[in-house]
Amino acid sequence: MNDQDITAFWDRLSDVNAGFLGTQSGAARMVPMSHQLRDGDATIWFISARDTDLAEAAEQGSTAATYVVGEGSEGLYAVIEGKLIQNNDPALRDELWSTVADSWFEGGKDDPKVCILGLVPQTAEVWLTPKSGLSFAFNIAKAQLTGEHPDMGSHGAESAADLERLRKSA
Incomplete structure (x- = not known):
């Protein structure tokens, strides 16, 4: 994938909810x-509860994790592997807090069960496809007429360094 594709990955990931x-x-x-992204930060953030399997695994220290995203309307399919961490910084919690998160915790953002998890990507295998159903249909029709394979977007595997470099420059 080129730099433009990696930038498209981050842009499309920010439009996907979960x-x-x-x-x-x-x-x-x-x-x-449900994930959240912060400008200039390659970590993918999650609000969770402390008593979940994920939070308990992250509490033991950074642990290998996988995040799988598939969203046809955004033309994004990705398998992101990295380290799952826990971050208890109240300022980060305040920044990430939302009305959706508030509905899950009786004590709001100060509920002792609130836990912030982060996935620090190490690799990502990404498929970017046309966002438009019309574009997909056109590519299939063109392939049928020409006998060529349809252009279905781009695919590539990226390292943490490339993902982080391009995220920080966004």
Whole structure:
């Protein structure tokens, strides 16, 4: 993938609401999670509860995790692998807090069960496809007429250094 594709990955990921997060060891099963991104930060953030498998795994120290995202309307499919960390900084919690999160915790953002998890990407395998259904249909029709394979976007695997460099420059 080129720099433009990696930038498109971060842009599209910011428009997607959720994916599946789990540890690679199986200590925490894959669960649907809503993520948040911060400008200039390659970490993918999650608000969770302390008594979940994910939070308990992260509490033991950084643990290998996988985040899977698939969103056809955004043309983004990705498997992001990295280290799951826990961050108890109240300022970060305040920054990430939302009305959706507030509905899950009786004590609001000060509820002792609130836990902030972060996935620090190490690699990502990404597929970027056309966002428009019309573009998809056109590519299929063109392929049928020309006998060529349809242009279905780009695909590549990226390292943490490339993901972070391009995220910080955004």
